[in-house]
Amino acid sequence: MSCADRLLAEYYDAFSQRWIDPQPLEDALADARQVLWLGSYYGLAKPAAHAEWVIADLSPTMLRIGLDRLGPCLAVEADIRRLPFSQRFDSIVAPGCVTAYLLTEHDLEAAAKSLAAALRRHPHARLMLDAYDCDSIFLKDYFQGDRWLRLDGRDWLRRASLERAPGQPGVFDVTLDFIAPDGIERNRPVHFRQRAFRPEELAAPFLNKGLELLHQVRDNAHGRFYLTFAPT
Incomplete structure (x- = not known):
């Protein structure tokens, strides 16, 4: 692994502790048995013994780092817009503003379709996203x-x-x-x-895919917001 890769991974860890509110993430994972973790903010990840985890990222290097840090789990090189899963997970979380890479409306629509398809249809299933707040x-x-x-x-x-x-x-x-x-x-x-998004802008395509917005937390001090969805 190159020095640049190590620096970037540790940079993500350092900033995840300072800038990200862990509570929405912890709430989304509380009852999870099958977890999909998207992105490389592994400093926030605390796999529970009873849960099976899959980590997904576009970078093979970041997936190797995730396996080193999290222990036994499945690592999948995958795009949030085209996830190879169907009703597989009861918790999908994407901390660290993975949404920031959804640059176009087409990207956003594809990600909403892909994530909604990967989420199991039961009352306790959760999808948690965070995003940079366009207003702050x-x-x-x-x-x-x-x-x-x-x-x-x-x-x-x-x-x-x-x-x-x-x-x-x-x-x-x-x-x-x-x-x-x-x-x-x-x-x-x-x-x-x-x-960066406004909350209603990011939420809209997920609502159109049959998900319900359970919680919205806006953290203006850190320029972020958090959305938690459940199946309807």
Whole structure:
């Protein structure tokens, strides 16, 4: 595994503890027997002994990290828009703003269809999503400025910048740069495009797929919100 991959994985872990409210996640997992964990924020994952877990991500590297950290579970390289499951899970969770990669309405519609299809149809089944809040994330320093972090056993300066995509509401481009204290060692900057939503905007296609919105939590202090759905 490259140094860049390790840094990014530990960066996700560090920020998951500071920026993500664990309560909606814990509530969605409380009664779960069959769990689908989407994305690579494994620092929040606490598999229960009675539950069978599947982790899914587009990155084989992040899946290997997940297997190392979580122990026995099934790892599947999969796209949230095209999950290879049908009514398999009684809890599907996607912490760490996996939704941010749903850049277009087509992406969002496909993900809603795929996730609704993978969720079992019983009263206790839950789907939990979090997302960047379009009304507050751009006011935070989450993707902007410098921050010292302890990663991979040493101190690194994380330098972040954000640029809004013109003509695409909620869409933005991010650059992350990790620089060692002496300024000599640095990794190639990481670039990615993401999307922030309003709660009603993200919820709509899931409601159209026959899911009921049970809970909505808006965390303006951290520029995020959480949606929990159940089958109707």
